[in-house]
Amino acid sequence: MKDKTMNRWNTYDPYYIQLADKKIVDIVITRHAHARYCARIGSETSTLEEICALLWEKLKNGQIASYYRNEEDVYVVDDDMLFVAQFPLDESETDLLGNPLHKMIVVTFLGLMSQTMELRDLRTYYSWLRHSRRMTLVKNSRKRK
Incomplete structure (x- = not known):
């Protein structure tokens, strides 16, 4: 998700967007997340590129925030859409x-x-x-005995 190139030939500035204490340079969507997006939020024909572009624009506009104050795994977009994300370091990029x-x-x-x-x-x-789920397991174990 590069947005910015420098004027000199064959050089670029790795463009990042700040989200809390993270500097995000790229968005990766898992196969499970894509299936969940198609089933719960978007249409069945939503592509990965559309979802990434949507999240990148929301990230640039500051419309993504942490759902809980102290935990950093669930995020909310526009106070409506919830998603779970992880933030590993990108070994190939530095600012x-x-x-x-x-x-x-x-x-x-x-x-x-x-x-x-x-x-x-x-x-x-x-x-x-x-x-x-626990109660279902307890009921099923009672039936087996």
Whole structure:
């Protein structure tokens, strides 16, 4: 996702966008995240390039923020769309001062808060999911005996 080239021949400035304490230079979308985006947010014909372009524009405009104050894995776009991301260092890129830059790897898209009410409080939702799965396992183990 390079946006900026320098005037000299065959040189470029690795362009990054600051998100909290990370300097993001590239966006990677996993196959799982692409499938989740198509199923929950966009249309079935959404391509990886469209999703990356959308996230890059939102990142440039400052419309992506952390969902929780202290945790850095769930992010919200325009106070509606939730996604989970990881930020490994990009070994091939540094800024002009030699500081490390990061890739944003989108692991999954959780959905839209405006459509799914459970996403408004993720901690309660995940604890409910764990409890319901545990109870299902307990019921199934009772049936086997």
